Amino acid sequence: MMDVMIKRPPAGTIPEAPGSYQFKDKHGRVIYVGKASNLRQRLSTYFGSPRNMHARTSQMVQVAESVEWTIVRNEVEALMLEHSLIKQHDPRFNVRLRDDKSYPFLAVTTGEQWPRAQVMRGHKRKGTRYFGPYAHAYAIRDTLDLLLRSFPVRTCTDGKFKEHERLGRPCLLFHIEKCSGPCVGEIDEQAYQQLVTELCQFLDGDTDEIVDRLDADMKSAATSLEFEQAARLRDRLEAVNRAIAKQQMVASKDEDVDVIGIAEDELEASVQIFYVRKGRVVGRKGFVLDKVEDLTPGGLINRILESSYGEESALGVPKQVLVPYEADDREVYEEWLELARGSKVQIRVPQRGDKRALLETVERNAKEQFTRHRMKRASDHNTRSRALTELQEALNLPEAPLRIECYDMAHIQGTNYVASMVVMEDGLPNKREYRRFKVNEVGSEVGGQSDDYAAMAEVVRRRLQAYINERDRPVSERTGPDGEGIEGPKSGARKPGKFAYPPQLLLVDGGKGQVSATYKVVKELGLANEIPVAGLAKRFEEIYVPGRSTPIEVPRGSEALFMLQRIRDEAHRFANSFHRERRSAAMTVSVLDDIPGMGDIRKKKLLKEMGGITKVKRASLDSLKEHSFLPDAVAEAVYAKFHP
Numbered sequence: 001m002m003d004v005m006i007k008r009p010p011a012g013t014i015p016e017a018p019g020s021y022q023f024k025d026k027h028g029r030v031i032y033v034g035k036a037s038n039l040r041q042r043l044s045t046y047f048g049s050p051r052n053m054h055a056r057t058s059q060m061v062q063v064a065e066s067v068e069w070t071i072v073r074n075e076v077e078a079l080m081l082e083h084s085l086i087k088q089h090d091p092r093f094n095v096r097l098r099d100d101k102s103y104p105f106l107a108v109t110t111g112e113q114w115p116r117a118q119v120m121r122g123h124k125r126k127g128t129r130y131f132g133p134y135a136h137a138y139a140i141r142d143t144l145d146l147l148l149r150s151f152p153v154r155t156c157t158d159g160k161f162k163e164h165e166r167l168g169r170p171c172l173l174f175h176i177e178k179c180s181g182p183c184v185g186e187i188d189e190q191a192y193q194q195l196v197t198e199l200c201q202f203l204d205g206d207t208d209e210i211v212d213r214l215d216a217d218m219k220s221a222a223t224s225l226e227f228e229q230a231a232r233l234r235d236r237l238e239a240v241n242r243a244i245a246k247q248q249m250v251a252s253k254d255e256d257v258d259v260i261g262i263a264e265d266e267l268e269a270s271v272q273i274f275y276v277r278k279g280r281v282v283g284r285k286g287f288v289l290d291k292v293e294d295l296t297p298g299g300l301i302n303r304i305l306e307s308s309y310g311e312e313s314a315l316g317v318p319k320q321v322l323v324p325y326e327a328d329d330r331e332v333y334e335e336w337l338e339l340a341r342g343s344k345v346q347i348r349v350p351q352r353g354d355k356r357a358l359l360e361t362v363e364r365n366a367k368e369q370f371t372r373h374r375m376k377r378a379s380d381h382n383t384r385s386r387a388l389t390e391l392q393e394a395l396n397l398p399e400a401p402l403r404i405e406c407y408d409m410a411h412i413q414g415t416n417y418v419a420s421m422v423v424m425e426d427g428l429p430n431k432r433e434y435r436r437f438k439v440n441e442v443g444s445e446v447g448g449q450s451d452d453y454a455a456m457a458e459v460v461r462r463r464l465q466a467y468i469n470e471r472d473r474p475v476s477e478r479t480g481p482d483g484e485g486i487e488g489p490k491s492g493a494r495k496p497g498k499f500a501y502p503p504q505l506l507l508v509d510g511g512k513g514q515v516s517a518t519y520k521v522v523k524e525l526g527l528a529n530e531i532p533v534a535g536l537a538k539r540f541e542e543i544y545v546p547g548r549s550t551p552i553e554v555p556r557g558s559e560a561l562f563m564l565q566r567i568r569d570e571a572h573r574f575a576n577s578f579h580r581e582r583r584s585a586a587m588t589v590s591v592l593d594d595i596p597g598m599g600d601i602r603k604k605k606l607l608k609e610m611g612g613i614t615k616v617k618r619a620s621l622d623s624l625k626e627h628s629f630l631p632d633a634v635a636e637a638v639y640a641k642f643h644p
Contacts, residue, residue, distance in 0.1 A: 008047040009067070014040040019071040020081040022089075023064040030089035032060050032293070035082040037075050043067065054294040055542070060093045075332045076339065083310040095289050095303045105130040105283075106140045108153075108200055113189070114161070114182045115196045116154050117144060124311075131203040131282060148178040149239040150214075151199035153192070155179070202240070204277060211240060255279050256318040257355075260304060261362030263370040266541050267291055267556065267565065270370035271304055274362050276318075286369050290557055298328035305333055305347075309340060317341035322350055322359050374566065384427030387559035391505070394554050395545060397532055401505035402426055404563075407459060407518075408509040408571040409439070409452050410579035417442050418582060419459040420575035423503075424567045436578045437462065453517040456508060461521045466499035468525060502531055509568050511537035512544050519546035536568045592616070595641055597634040605629055606638075617642045 019039050023032040023046075036042030046061050053061070072078050086094055107120035111127020119140050124130060144155065154161065156171065156179075164171055164183045173179035180187040180195060187195075202210055214237045221230035257276040262269055268288055275283040287307075295303065301323050309317060317340045327333055330347050337345040350356040388400040404424045411417040417439035423430045442455045506522070508514045515535035522528050535544045541561065542551035554561045592603050592613075609627060610616045616638065624635040 009043075014043055014069070015071055016040045017071045018073070018075050018078045019069050020078050020085060021067055021069040022085060022091075023060065023093075024066045024068065025063050026065045030085070030091050031063060032091050032093040033082055033085045033089065035075075035078040037078070039069050039071070043069070056093070056292065056294045060293075063093075075329065076336050079306075079332060079336050083306045086306075087310065093292050095291060095293055095295065095300075104140055106143065106203065107131075108196060108203075110196065110200070114154060114192060116156070116158075116161075117148075117199065118155060129200055129203075131200075145178075146239055147199060147202065148173075150236040151195050151202070152178055152180040153195055153199060154182060156183075203282065211237065214240065255320075257320045257322060257358075258308075258318045259322045259358055259362045260301070260308075260324070261359065261364070261366040262300070262304070262324055263363065263367040264291070264300070265565070265569070266538070267562070268370075268373075269300060270366045270373060272362050272366040272369060273308060274358070274365075276358075284365075286366070288370075288373055292556060296328060297325045298330075301325065301327040302329065302333060305337075309337060317345060319343075319345060321345065321347045322355055323347060324359060324363060325349055374562075383559055384563070387563040388427055390554075390558055390560035391563065394543070394552055394560055395505070395532060395534055397505065399504065401503075401532075403501060403503050404505045404507055404567055405463075405503035406507040406509065406567045406571040407456060408568070408575040409455050409459075410575035411439075411455075412579075416579055416582040417455055418575060418578045419455060420571050420578060421459075421463060422567060422571045422574050424563070427563060429567075429570060434574060435463075436574070438582075452510070453513055456510070456514050457517045457521050460506070460508075460518050461525070463499055464502075464522065464525050464527060464531070467502055468527075470500040471502075502527070504532070506531050506533045507564065507567065508533070508535045509538070509571055510535050511542070512549070515544045515546055534564075536564050538568075541565065592638070592641075595634065595637045597631060597637065602629060602634070 016038050018035075018037045020033060020035045021039060021043060022030045025031050034042070046057070046067075051058075070081060072081055104119050104121050107118055108129045108131075109116045109118070109127065110129050120128070120130070148155070155173070156164075160171070161183050168184060170179070170181045170184050170186065174181040174184075174186065180192060182189075182192050198210055214233055218230050218233035218237060221227075221233060255276065256278070259274040259276065261272045261274075264270065267290070269291055270286065270288050272286045273284060274281055289300075289303065289307075291300070305321070305327065317337050319341075321337070326349055327347055334345055334347055337347070350359055388402070391397070392400045402425060406422050406424070408420050409417070410420070419437040419439055421435040421437070423433035425433070437459045439455045439458060441458050442451050506518065508518050512535070515533060518535075519528070519533045522531055522533055533546055536542070537544065537551070541556075543554055543561075543564065544551050592598050592606070598606075606616060606627065606629075607613060610619060619639070621635065621639045624630060624638055625632055627635070630638075
């Protein structure tokens, strides 16, 4: 590892004051922006040896050539300045949005003479009310389709409005009762503004007043024998009730809450935000963060808060923001949000009750979105091809690794040692090729030594030796998964066995130690020139290969690293599931099993009658013989088992 390039500024020049700091590269580009309550104390952490830093921080200071800072009056101003600089410079080592799309809002242009309802994206405009955001524009159109029968405001463009105003006849929307016809004077300005106000009230969640008024007007019209008017009000009321049914009630009617759910791994974080106003979910949005910088869970919460409320929020800042874990510098962020809202704001982690249940719901949405995000990347053919090509270049492989095998271990203090082998072919999992191994030479059923290197060597040796045995046989003699051979559906020829194909990349979950142990086996079997070996270490997502002490640098966010991470995680999951199965089976093993004459039925009956194994151990011989289902010889054997 190379030394730190950036030099410490002269002693005493860094102030002991709050502010924001910026690291720049040799070209003068800002590569990282941070904040601190004490600049001297915070910056001093960057001028040590990179060996003592997180990998991402180490990489940043190696690229940096200078550091600058700006002093402010307090931590809140430092936070605001940091956010402004991040938006301005988009530094490569700061957390950034992977999916930086603009979510659509339902906007009502209240600043115009004849306000219009429409879909809007991008920067927010003065004189416009925003509702949402919505995941898709079609969701807004569905909502409008329901509401326009109750609140028939115009949705046409200004050009269309002026055209029909000039022609003196309304468009089709007027005739199907989805517009009140302001362009041709079918409604006066005061009545139209009342429609707009009611629409905004409804979208804000104030639905009870509107429903009550429509119901009263309908009944009044019916009493006055104005049946056509009563029918129109009835239709409006039904449309309003259908729209209300689509707005999920999740809290009390006086609560304004934003709920943030997170699903993450080492490289990315999926974020879902539900906006609750007047107790109803009025909008939601989701995005993916690229975790470029080294962040604590609380630091990640801070970045999400900055990205959500750094710009003027269309829905405003709520009274409460619910988060899955405590934010770092929570008081600073609460003060910052209070300045934006104009009143007290609370950031908290709900522990129980309805709010906890709501947070868990949002977190489930985040997990599902994260799964879809990763599967979308993995399923795209072009993406997979690019990943395999990048992997070939990064590892200097003779060909693209169309078949990748990954191995992982699972055990608890040497008990029930198991391993997994998962297979990815052409960038996709091939679950038919997955295999599970019981490790024989390391550990035991009841405890033993923990040696992942030896366990990995054993498993890899067994797999590759099976491949060698298959390889050296004629095709007609190769065995199938059951060891007896499998006949093909048409020709009757025997299919290759389960280990007949070699991997084009053998990947292990681990660093230099696991790679060395694996490569030693590969070399012993004479396969070093045929099967490349690599390891992916969890801590820093570093790639190790044999004969190299430092990891291979693969760009963060690259498709190659994502593919390796995915197959590594799958191997970890598969190993853990097998280990849980074996552990569960081991827990059902009883000390009574090896007693002659003690079958399953007698064992279960004895344990039930005595009230558990502890009481069986303490029982006297006479009390054991009292059980009619237990022969005297078996009772004596049970007693002798626990009273030698």
